[in-house]
Amino acid sequence: MSLLPLPQALEQMLQQLPTPNEFEQISLDQATNRILAEDIFSPINVPHFDNSAMDGYAVNLQNFSINQPLVVIGKAFAGNPFTDEIGEGQCVRIMTGAAIPKGADAVIMQEETSLNNDGTVCFTRQPKLFENIRKQGEDIQQGQLVLGKGSKLDVTTLPLLASLGIAQIQVYPRIKVAILSTGDELVSVGNPLKSGQIYDTNRFAVRLMLEKLNCEITDYGILPDDPTQFENAFINSQQNADVLITSGGVSVGEADFTKEVLEKRGQIGFWKIAMKPGKPFAFGQLNSDTDNKTWFFGLPGNPVSALVTFYQLVQPALMKLAGYSPEKIANFSPNLTAYTVTSLKKAVGRQDFQRGFYRINPQGELEVKPIGNQGSHIFSAFNESNCFIVLEQERSNVAQGEKVTIQPFNFLLK
Numbered sequence: 001m002s003l004l005p006l007p008q009a010l011e012q013m014l015q016q017l018p019t020p021n022e023f024e025q026i027s028l029d030q031a032t033n034r035i036l037a038e039d040i041f042s043p044i045n046v047p048h049f050d051n052s053a054m055d056g057y058a059v060n061l062q063n064f065s066i067n068q069p070l071v072v073i074g075k076a077f078a079g080n081p082f083t084d085e086i087g088e089g090q091c092v093r094i095m096t097g098a099a100i101p102k103g104a105d106a107v108i109m110q111e112e113t114s115l116n117n118d119g120t121v122c123f124t125r126q127p128k129l130f131e132n133i134r135k136q137g138e139d140i141q142q143g144q145l146v147l148g149k150g151s152k153l154d155v156t157t158l159p160l161l162a163s164l165g166i167a168q169i170q171v172y173p174r175i176k177v178a179i180l181s182t183g184d185e186l187v188s189v190g191n192p193l194k195s196g197q198i199y200d201t202n203r204f205a206v207r208l209m210l211e212k213l214n215c216e217i218t219d220y221g222i223l224p225d226d227p228t229q230f231e232n233a234f235i236n237s238q239q240n241a242d243v244l245i246t247s248g249g250v251s252v253g254e255a256d257f258t259k260e261v262l263e264k265r266g267q268i269g270f271w272k273i274a275m276k277p278g279k280p281f282a283f284g285q286l287n288s289d290t291d292n293k294t295w296f297f298g299l300p301g302n303p304v305s306a307l308v309t310f311y312q313l314v315q316p317a318l319m320k321l322a323g324y325s326p327e328k329i330a331n332f333s334p335n336l337t338a339y340t341v342t343s344l345k346k347a348v349g350r351q352d353f354q355r356g357f358y359r360i361n362p363q364g365e366l367e368v369k370p371i372g373n374q375g376s377h378i379f380s381a382f383n384e385s386n387c388f389i390v391l392e393q394e395r396s397n398v399a400q401g402e403k404v405t406i407q408p409f410n411f412l413l414k
Contacts, residue, residue, distance in 0.1 A: 003274035005393060006312060006351050013283055013317050017295065020172045020323045027168060028161060031153045033214040034171040035323040040147040042164050045137035050100040052076070054132045057113060057121055058104035061129060063088040069120035076101055091121060100133055107132035140164070150325025172323035177210055178241040179203055180220035180233055182249040183301065188222060201379065202247035202299065202306040209310060209412050213318055215243075227261050234265045238286045238294045242321065245314065246282075248301035268296055274393050276350040277302060278309035295321070303379040308353050308388075315412060333407045335390065338366035344391065344398035345374075351393045355385040358406050368406050382413070 023037035052058065059070065070091040076082035078097035086092060086103035094100075094107060106127040114122045140146055146164065147157055153171070161169065186200040187193055200222055210217050218241060220233045237244040262268040268284030282298030297314050299306040311333070319329045338358050346352050358368040368389055372381035388407040391398065398404060 003272050003279070003350065006273055006275045009271060009273050009281070009283075010313060010316060013313065014320055014329070016285075017317055017320045018293070019320060023170045023172055025168055025170050028158060028166065031158060031169060031171060034153050034174070036147060036149055036151045036153055036157075037170040037172045037323060039145055039149050040161065040164075040166065040169070042140045042142055042144050042146050043166070044140075044164060045142045046140035046163060047134050047136055047138060050136050051078075051134050052094045052096055052098050052100060052107045052132060053134050054107055054109040055095050056107050056109040056132065057123075058082075058086065058092045058094045058101050058107050059123075059127070060086050060088075060090075060103050061106050061127065063090075064106075064123075064127075066123055066126050069116060069122050071120055074101075105129055105133075148325060150323055150328060152324070152328070175213075175215045175243060175318060175321050176218070176241045177215045177243045177245060177318075178218040178220060178233075178237040179206055179210070179245045179247075181222045181247045182225065182230065183222070184225050186222045186248075200247075201303050202301070205303070205307055206245060206247065206299070206310060209307075209315070210245075210318075212412055213315070213322070215318070231261050231265060234261065234286060238265075241294055243295045243297065243318065244286065245297045245299065245310075247299045247306050249298065262296070262298070266294075266296060268298070270298075273309070273313075274350045275308070275312065276352045277305040278312070278353075279305075279350070281309050281313065283313075304375070304382075307379075307382070311412060312353070333388075333410050335405050335407055336366060337403050338368040338406045340389070340398055340400060340402055340404050341367050341369045343400050344370060344389065344404070346391045346395055346397050348394055348396050352389075352391040352395075353407075354389040354391065355381040356387050356389040356406065357385055358387045358408065366406070368404065385409070 071089055072093055073090045074082045074084065074092050076092055076094040076098040078095055081099040082092050082101045086101055092101045092104065106129060108123055108127050109132060112124045116122060146160060151157060181200050181203040185197050187197045189199055189204060207217060207219065223229050223233060259270065266284050266286035268282055271281045271283065272279050273281050278300055280300045284296050286294040286296055299309050316329050316332050319332060344354065354374050355371045356368045357371050358366055361367045368387065370389060371385045372378055386409055390405040390407055
């Protein structure tokens with residue numbers, strides 16, 4: 001079987017996966033990390049009225065002269081406006097956020113004024129028209145699209161909706177994901193190791209990433225090399241989950257029953273991806289008697305391979321199932337260009353994702369260096385990395401100082 005280029009594999013998956021067609025209405029305070037299922041148009045102008053950007057004095061420039069003291073006829077506070085109109089020779093003391101009084105068309109900051117003994121105010125500079133005035137609708141205009149369907153609701157978007165007085169919104173349902181690991185050699189964290197056993201870090205890492213993606217998780221734990229238990233887990237997943245993610249059992253030479261059960265319970269493609277680490281990968285759909293499909297992702301068993309394939313393939317797939325907009329899916333991990341400070345080993349034939357650390361050097365340029373051993377079993381290198389160094393499929397060894405593509409880790413690995 002020839003190796004499938006990563007972009008082609010991702011495209012094939014995304015073409016098959018549906019976008020959600022159901023939604024639920026919830027209150028704004030319940031919406032953290034949910035995905036918006038509607039376009040939001042502003043019901044109001046922001047600011048709602050012209051207001052002052054400074055503490056100072058509101059003046060009318062038609063009746064203003066830098067040499068003429070003005071009489072202070074009142075004060076305007078945020079939430080307590082001055083309701084009369086400014087006349088000739090007059091000004092109003094005004095605080096930040098207060099509504100601009102009638103007749104005023106500029107605010108002079110208090111640092112550019114002096115208060116006379118008779119209560120009048122003198123000014124040290126001629127202001128410009130509308131200076132220090134926040135105009136109505138300057139930030140957001142009534143009827144303007146402020147947040148598009150498929151946006152993530154978080155600390156940058158929820159306060160925006162709150163500022164518009166929006167209390168209820170429509171969101172897509174959370175994805176229900178079942179996870180399991182296979183292999184008699186695996187032991188759950190917290191239990192003692194016997195000879196030939198290793199701890200199951202893959203399922204632990206997958207669960208942590210799924211939590212960051214705000215999925216509802218069912219953990220079936222570690223299944224022994226037993227086809228009956230394996231098939232039962234699949235049946236349960238078909239009934240209760242939108243997605244099943246397994247770790248192990250998709251490589252050449254692993255237990256034969258794995259592939260047999262997968263093919264019996266669904267339409268699964270066993271792919272060899274042209275990526276390193278993470279060549280073995282399985283994707284498909286479990287049979288179901290309902291209209292709701294259960295999608296399957298089979299990750300390789302090596303810890304680094306499992307994490308990289310999840311990041312590069314499963315993450316954008318889950319984003320589509322969750323309802324993210326196509327633009328956000330396409331840019332789930334944007335690429336940058338950096339200079340490598342060391343040489344890099346690379347064999348032609350697979351797209352390589354090396355763990356690296358990037359920074360801005362004293363010359364203001366992005367530079368990157370590989371971190372640790374790049375073996376697919378060396379998980380500790382992630383601890384000091386902040387990006388993937390992405391080397392093209394047909395690229396060979398990279399010399400020091402060459403330009404390379406980097407992917408800064410997104411929220412999933414931070």
